[in-house]
Amino acid sequence: xxxxxxxxxxxxxxxxxxxxxxxxxxxxxxxxxxxxxxxxxxxxxxxxxxxxxxxxxxxxxxxxxxxxxxxxxxxxxxxxxxxxxxxx
Amino acid sequence: xxxxxxxxxxxxxxxxxxxxxxxxxxxxxxxxxxxxxxxxxxxxxxxxxxxxxxxxxxxxxxxxxxxxxxxxxxxxxxxxxxxxxxxxxxxxxxxxxxxxxxxxxxxxxxxxxxxxxxxxxxxxxxxxxxxxxxxxxxxxxxxxxxxxxxxxxxxxxxxxxxxxxxxxxxxxxxxxxxxxxxxxxxxxxxxxxxxxxxxxxxxxxxxxxxxxxxxxxxxxxxxxxxxxxxxxxxxxxxxxxxxxxxxxxxxxxxxxxxxxxxxxxxxxxxxxxxxxxxxxxxxxxxxxxxxxxxxxxxxxxxxxxxxxxxxxxxxxxxxxxxxxxxxxxxxxxxxxxxxxxxxxxxxxxxxxxxxxxxxxxxxxxxxxxxxxxxxxxxxxxxxxxxxxxxxxxxxxxxxxxxxxxxxxxxxxxxxxxxxxxxxxxxxxxxxxxxxxxxxxxxxxxxxxxxxxxxxxxxxxxxxxxxxxxxxxxxxxxxxxxxxxxxxxxxxxxxxxxxxxxxxxxxxxxxxxxxxxxxxxxxxxxxxxxxxxxxxxxxxxxxxxxxxxxxxxxxxxxxxxxxxxxxxxxxxxxxxxxxxxxxxxxxxxxxxxxxxxxxxxxxxxxxxxxxxxxxxxxxxxxxxxxxxxxxxxxxxxxxxxxxxxxxxxxxxxxxxxxxxxxxxxxxxxxxxxxxxxxxxxxxxxxxxxxxxxxxxxxxxxxxxxxxxxxxxxxxxxxxxxxxxxxxxxxxxxxxxxxxxxxxxxxxxxxxxx
Numbered sequence: 001x002x003x004x005x006x007x008x009x010x011x012x013x014x015x016x017x018x019x020x021x022x023x024x025x026x027x028x029x030x031x032x033x034x035x036x037x038x039x040x041x042x043x044x045x046x047x048x049x050x051x052x053x054x055x056x057x058x059x060x061x062x063x064x065x066x067x068x069x070x071x072x073x074x075x076x077x078x079x080x081x082x083x084x085x086x087x088x
Numbered sequence: 089x090x091x092x093x094x095x096x097x098x099x100x101x102x103x104x105x106x107x108x109x110x111x112x113x114x115x116x117x118x119x120x121x122x123x124x125x126x127x128x129x130x131x132x133x134x135x136x137x138x139x140x141x142x143x144x145x146x147x148x149x150x151x152x153x154x155x156x157x158x159x160x161x162x163x164x165x166x167x168x169x170x171x172x173x174x175x176x177x178x179x180x181x182x183x184x185x186x187x188x189x190x191x192x193x194x195x196x197x198x199x200x201x202x203x204x205x206x207x208x209x210x211x212x213x214x215x216x217x218x219x220x221x222x223x224x225x226x227x228x229x230x231x232x233x234x235x236x237x238x239x240x241x242x243x244x245x246x247x248x249x250x251x252x253x254x255x256x257x258x259x260x261x262x263x264x265x266x267x268x269x270x271x272x273x274x275x276x277x278x279x280x281x282x283x284x285x286x287x288x289x290x291x292x293x294x295x296x297x298x299x300x301x302x303x304x305x306x307x308x309x310x311x312x313x314x315x316x317x318x319x320x321x322x323x324x325x326x327x328x329x330x331x332x333x334x335x336x337x338x339x340x341x342x343x344x345x346x347x348x349x350x351x352x353x354x355x356x357x358x359x360x361x362x363x364x365x366x367x368x369x370x371x372x373x374x375x376x377x378x379x380x381x382x383x384x385x386x387x388x389x390x391x392x393x394x395x396x397x398x399x400x401x402x403x404x405x406x407x408x409x410x411x412x413x414x415x416x417x418x419x420x421x422x423x424x425x426x427x428x429x430x431x432x433x434x435x436x437x438x439x440x441x442x443x444x445x446x447x448x449x450x451x452x453x454x455x456x457x458x459x460x461x462x463x464x465x466x467x468x469x470x471x472x473x474x475x476x477x478x479x480x481x482x483x484x485x486x487x488x489x490x491x492x493x494x495x496x497x498x499x500x501x502x503x504x505x506x507x508x509x510x511x512x513x514x515x516x517x518x519x520x521x522x523x524x525x526x527x528x529x530x531x532x533x534x535x536x537x538x539x540x541x542x543x544x545x546x547x548x549x550x551x552x553x554x555x556x557x558x559x560x561x562x563x564x565x566x567x568x569x570x571x572x573x574x575x576x577x578x579x580x581x582x583x584x585x586x587x588x589x590x591x592x593x594x595x596x597x598x599x600x601x602x603x604x605x606x607x608x609x610x611x612x613x614x615x616x617x618x619x620x621x622x623x624x625x626x627x628x629x630x631x632x633x634x635x636x637x638x639x640x641x642x643x644x645x646x647x648x649x650x651x652x653x654x655x656x657x658x659x660x661x662x663x664x665x666x667x668x669x670x671x672x673x674x675x676x677x678x679x680x681x682x683x684x685x686x687x688x689x690x691x692x693x694x695x696x697x698x699x700x701x702x703x704x705x706x707x708x709x710x711x712x713x714x715x716x717x718x719x720x721x722x723x724x725x726x727x728x729x730x731x732x733x734x735x736x737x738x739x740x741x742x743x744x745x746x747x748x749x750x751x752x753x754x755x756x757x758x759x760x761x762x763x764x765x766x767x768x769x770x771x772x773x774x775x776x777x778x779x780x781x782x783x784x785x786x787x788x789x790x791x792x793x794x795x796x797x798x799x800x801x802x803x804x805x806x807x808x809x810x811x812x813x814x815x816x817x818x819x820x821x822x823x824x825x826x827x828x829x830x831x832x833x834x835x836x837x838x839x840x
Contacts (some may be wrong), residue, residue, distance in 0.1 A: 010342070013315030013401065015414065024438075061328035071202045072340055 003080040004059050008068045009040035043067055044080075045087045051079050090705045090824035096135040096460035103697050104130050119475050134455060137407040138470055141373035142380060145642055148474035151608035152640045155618050158625035159635040166634045168597045171294060174817040176324075177217050177287075178636020179294055180598045182662040182795075186551055187291050188559050189221045192231070192284035192658045197279035202340040203248025208256035209343040209415050210283040215260065216348070216369035216418060219355050222295035223287025224371040227549045230267035230283050230530075231563045231602070231656045235276030237518035237838050242271070245279050245436045246839060253283070254529040256716045260344035260352070264530035265547025271518045274567065277646035282602045282656050286561055288551045293359060295367055300386040302449035304365055305427050308415035309434050309441035312349050313375070315398035317341040317413030326608045332366065335556060342424035347416040347439075354437035355418060363430045366421035376470070378419040379445075380453055382823040383467035386421070386545045389452045390467065390770070392445030421447060455661040479741050481614035493705030495691040500769050507769060508820035512830050514773070515698040515748050520741045521834035522752075545588040545737050545748065546659075550666045558666035562588035562659055565604075567652030567742065568693040569602055569708035574616040574621035578655040579711045583777055587661035587737045590720030591780055593670045593727030594661030599628055601638035601657050606650020608642045616653035624655060630713045633659065668728050674754030674783055674809045675733040681758060681807040683743065684719055684796070685779030689770050695740040696773045715778040722801050723780060731788040731795070738779040743806075744772040746781050746812075750826055751814055757824055760807035768819050771806075783809055 010016050016038050023037040043063075047055055059077055068075040093099065100106075113136065123131050123139050131139060145151060170187055171179035177191035195210025211228055218225045230253050234244045235320040257264050267284070317340065329487040358364050366386060368378045375397070383390040383632070394406050404412070422430045427443060434441035448454075453470070455463035489658040501507040514520055523543065532541035539558055540548035546562035564584040570577025580601065591594045601624060606613040628635055644651045662670060691697050692706030726732045734754065736746040751757050762768045784792050 013318075014340075015311070015314055015316055015342040015344060015400070017346070020344075021346075060201070069202070072205065072342060 002047050004045045004047050004051060005078050006043040006045065006059070006063045006067050006075055007040060008043070008073050008075045009038060011072060013071050013076050021044050094458060094460045094462065096459070096462055097132055100132045101129045106130065108136050110136060110140065113137070114144055115140050119143060122475065127465065130463050133407050134410055134454050138376040138380065138409050138463065141376050141411055142470045143474040145479055146389065147373050147377060149640055150475045151477050151479050151614070151642060152617065153476050154478055155254040155621040157641070158621055159628070161630040161635045162625040164629045164632045166598070167630060169634050169636065170291070172551065172634065172636060173727045177221050178598060179221060180602065180636065180660060181291070182557065182597070183329065183412055184552060184555060184557050184665055185290055186557065187289050187294060188286060188350040188660065189223045189330050190220055190284065190561065190658065190660050191217055191637050192282055192563065192600045192656065193217070193639040194602050194604060195281050195283060196278065196604065196641050198340055199249050200245065200277070200279055203245045204252040204255070205340050205342050207249040207252030207281050209341050210281055211253055211256040212343045212345065212348050212508045213371045214285040215262070216284045216351070216371065216494055218285045218287035219352050220295070220367050220369045220418065221289070222293045222359050224291040224356055225262055225285050225287045225352065226535065226551065227263050227265045227286045227547060227561070228284065229265055229547060229561055229563055229658070231565065232267065233270045233272065233275045233280035233567070233654065235271065235279065236273045237271040237274060241276065243839060249279065249281055250526050250529050256343055256345045258531045260349050261534050263532050263534050263541065265532060265538055265541040265549060266286060266561060267542070269523045269526055271736045272567060272653045273625045274387070278644040278651050280654060284561070284563060284600065284658050286549065286660070289440055292776060295359060295364060297641045299449065300388065301365060302388050302447055303421065304421050304423055304447040306390060306392060306445040306447065307420045307422055307427070307430060307441055308397060308438050309354070309420065310442045311344065311347050311414055312398045312400040312440060313404070313409055313412050313417070314414045315404055315408060315412060318408050318411045341413050341415050343415045350437045350439050351416055351418060354434055356440045357433050358420070358430055361429065362424055363421060363426045366418050370418050370419060372413060374412045374414065375409065380467040380470040382419060382421060383453045384471040386447065389448040389450035389454070390445055391448050392455045394455055394457045396442050396444045398440050398442055406462055424673055445819070449785040477526055477606050479614045480611045481618050483615050484612035490705055491707055495694060495697040495703055496689050498691065498697060498701050498703060502820045508822065510696070511744050511772065512694060512822060512826070514699050514741055514835050515745060515827060516713065516830035517695065518834055518838065519701055520695055520745055522832045523835060524832065525835045525840060526603040539669055540592055540671065543753070544672050545591040546594070546661070548592055548594065548663065548666060548669055551699045556665035556667055556712065558663045560589045560592050560594035560661040560663060563656055564588060565654050565656035566693065567654040568698065570616070570620060570655060571652040571704065572693050572706065572708045574619035574653045576711050577653065578620035578623035579627040579713070580708060580777055581655050581657040582624055583711060583713065583716045584633070584660070584737065584739050585657045586631060586633065586720060587780065589659045589661035590723045591670065591735045591737045593668055593724055594663040595724055596631070596633050596661045596720060597633045597660050598660050599633045599657060601635060601655060603640045604644055604651065604654040605642055605654065606645035610650065615648050620653055620655045623658065627713055631717060670727045670732055672736045672750050673734055673755055674750045674756040674758070676785070677809050679783040679785050679809045680789055680805060681760070681809065682782050682784055683779065683806045684722065684782060685715065685802045686776060686802050687766060687771060687774050687779065688776045690774050690776045694742070694773065695745070696742070709775050712778050717800060718801050719780060721776055722796060722799060725795065726782065726792060731792045732782040732784055734783040736781050738781060740775060742773040742775050743781060746833065748814060751824060752828055752831060755824070756809050757811040757813045757815070758807055758811050759817065761817050763804045763806060768816060772816065825837065
């Protein structure tokens with residue numbers, strides 16, 4: 001079993017109101033020096049069986065059609081090997 | 089467009105042979121040649137960007153202008169009109185020192201690409217039009233049209249659009265008080281997402297978009313400028329979608345309603361302190377539009393330093409900054425000694441505001457970037473003197489055949505049982521079914537001034553708590569009628585909205601329209617457009633309700649198949665005291681039901697012909713505007729004098745649809761008697777215009793009949809409010825439970 005991570009981010013040219021809200025809040029809380037924040041979504045998929053090309057293709061498809069709205073969002077897919085005690 | 093070397097005016101003059109991507113930006117060859125003629129040299133990249141977006145169909149109205157002139161030429165004399173067509177929105181006097189501004193716009197194409205954000209930014213855009221007039225937005229409405237209710241793509245588009253409207257409007261704290269939801273296969277690839285907004289102000293607070301007075305500062309305030317929606321105006325709104333070219337898929341805009349809310353408060357506070365000389369919202373074509381329109385409406389020129397525009401993305405080129413359609417931005421012209429106070433107010437509301445230029449005493453719009461002059465144009469040539477096309481138009485060859493395919497000849501129900509089944513099928517059909525699953529996702533009552541909202545005939549908002557002064561707004565349109573006869577169809581849309589306003593007890597005052605059509609390059613579509621505009625202008629003249637503004641959406645077409653011509657008409661009315669309003673719901677058992685107006689055998693384009701026979705042919709119902717005016721007068725008088733307790737206009741679905749809605753909303757049934765001279769089928773299902781059904785308390789019966797008799801309005805007693813079923817004597821009985829299940833179950837079953 002392996003973990004596949006899909007990261008979804010708004011495309012760079014798209015306005016990110018949530019990220020901006022975080023960015024504006026930072027100096028108010030005393031955290032200076034951050035000029036921009038963009039907020040995204042991270043999906044961790046536990047995949048049965050080997051993560052071969054076919055499995056990755058399937059994950060790519062589900063990410064493109066379901067996890068991300070590709071009109072306004074980009075996504076990346078990466079495989080994370082399972083580690084014992086990786087709960088930290 | 090390369091950024092190096094900087095394409096300044098000087099550089100452009102020295103390099104006349106540089107090829108510019110005018111075709112990719114949507115300009116035609118003769119349009120590009122016209123720009124060369126105006127400038128006497130090749131345009132710079134930035135100038136080309138400005139011309140291309142401002143001369144697009146969406147911004148220049150180049151195909152529709154020659155027809156739209158009729159709204160001005162045929163405008164009826166109206167004391168109520170304070171600001172007419174041509175400004176951001178029209179302004180109407182509603183008495184007691186109040187003025188109301190309202191407008192309907194389309195956001196069709198973006199809503200198909202990205203339903204949530206497309207619809208949300210549609211609301212944002214129309215709200216900014218209203219604040220640019222100096223008014224506080226008080227309500228929004230949304231006329232929507234989608235493909236077949238059971239088509240899989242409708243399930244993608246509709247929930248997104250509805251959530252987008254709800255999300256943006258609810259966050260702004262604006263009640264959504266009306267609109268429509270219509271399904272028809274013709275809107276499959278081209279859903280119509282129209283958005284309307286009403287704003288209120290005092291007479292003295294009206295503001296116009298102009299930049300006058302040399303030395304005055306131009307302030308851009310609101311969100312930072314990013315790379316969203318670039319070329320949206322020229323590419324997105326002006327060409328049909330073409331599956332073969334995915335690269336043309338535009339960058340959509342994402343809205344931020346909380347930023348918009350700050351913009352509303354900040355703008356109104358600046359108005360309050362009289363800090364603003366001129367103002368313009370940034371919508372389609374962004375800064376290109378705002379600078380060229382402000383400059384050309386004022387007396388002088390304008391100089392802008394583009395480097396001062398606050399950016400979200402520092403890599404943007406000047407062309408992109410000029411074309412960006414980033415949301416939640418506005419542009420104000422402020423006298424120099426008031427700039428500090430203006431910036432202070434913006435700062436208070438946490439709104440970024442920057443002086444980006446000033447008004448000059450010349451007549452040029454000059455824009456600088458990194459010290460070089462990249463734009464030097466006469467702003468009028470950009471904003472107002474765009475190309476105007478007399479597009480060829482011709483009555484389509486199939487129109488006669490369509491009109492001769494008479495719906496009155498369709499097989500009618502042979503038995504009472506069959507009639508009952510068809511009625512049940514009608515009230516459960518997607519177009520006639522209850523839309524509360526959709527409208528309940530909008531906040532109707534925020535701000536506490538909503539008097540009537542969906543599913544009433546028109547939305548109504550109280551604008552003065554002391555006197556109870558209120559305004560009503562209804563939007564209507566029937567693409568099926570307009571397809572059969574665009575001239576009559578546009579008039580029927582107006583008549584229905586006018587009637588809807590009067591049915592609630594308000595006096596209709598003014599009109600805004602959103603004209604949704606296919607490609608103007610198709611002579612048949614252009615003919616539909618020309619006929620619809622002519623019909624609407626004639627009818628507005630006759631009813632005394634001027635068109636105050638609106639919007640045209642063309643290219644609603646996939647391949648050869650255009651949508652039904654769909655003029656959506658909004659009518660604004662005023663009511664002296666909202667406590668006198670008339671609701672749709674039956675109020676009390678025992679009240680008498682009267683049908684006002686004449687019922688003829690009119691089934692062309694009817695809901696019955698669609699639901700039972702999947703048929704569209706024949707002629708739409710007759711238009712009689714004098715009758716509409718008389719009916720409205722009766723409904724308003726009866727409402728004011730307390731002669732009627734409920735009223736419902738008759739439109740698609742005919743009398744039975746209206747009675748079922750009133751019965752279900754009131755939780756009280758009705759016993760109906762088919763009047764002499766009519767058969768049950770025609771009585772229940774004909775869609776003759778100029779009719780309404782009213783419930784009259786017994787104590788008012790004589791007075792009401794006398795009034796109708798004295799003014800010559802046909803009135804027929806058709807039954808009584810009673811029981812927990814709708815019974816048509818001698819024909820059938822349907823219990824309210826049966827009707828409710830049928831009427832309210834359809835939309836959730838399809839979409840939930």
